[in-house]
Amino acid sequence: MSSIHQPPSPPILYSFDSPNELSEKLAAFIVKAQKEAVDKKGRFTVAISGGSLPKQLNKLIDNPAVKWEKWQVFFADERCVPLDHEDSNYNLCRKELFSKVPIPKQNIHPIDVSLLDDLEELADAYEKALISEFAQKDSARFPVFDLILLGIGPDGHTCSLFPEHPLLTEEDRWVAYIEDSPKPPPKRTTLTFPVLNHALRVVFVAAGEGKADVLSTIIDNPEAGLPASRVRPSHPGQVYWYVDNAASAKVKYQRSEFKL
């Protein structure tokens, strides 16, 4: 049976004693995913988020198991600002990670900031960048990322997919844009749910008591329909939650014992 008709895989929730342990286990998971992808295809396709996520990837720095030259990094969402702007997810990821590791510059795929005045063109250009990376190689209707790393906002948003927004119903575009983000800055691009739900691995990362309320709703009450609850890839895709105990304090959903 093709994956589009299979039910989504239940989330796997790992909750750790500390953000440091979370980062260590997350790095080990990413290294394993990298090996599987590189052994199979010779490359590792990753979509990365901004916010609190880049700092949580710190255990990848100075990690000899990471083959940075095999990585192809795209952005799960991006603020439509210059790449050196303080709001830029690219800039944040560069400061927290890319500037500290030997990843070839051409393996990082930022938005085309020459198109900031035309978000339709900018989103289309980013979709074309994805097509050139995926469609020629994977011939799938949607890109199949090896790994998508996501955060969650206190309102349950992920990427730049916000509650009650029309973008939540986008079923065809790989990359969409928003001009009225409730969280500044207002203009952003984002991967859409079809892309998120075709990934082989989607990993949400959340730490701290500030995420406790929303995490409980997202995981224990998916019927509430928060955007992060709607990330449910079907087999062979799998969604994971890498959280600390402060963030999962109110979550009833069963924890899994960590294993690679």
Ligand SMILES: O=C1O[C@H](COP(=O)(O)O)[C@@H](O)[C@H](O)[C@H]1O
């Ligand atoms: O605005 C954004 O927010 C989310 C969540 O950020 P966090 O700091 O609460 O983890 C982030 O994942 C996304 O990339 C960013 O554009």
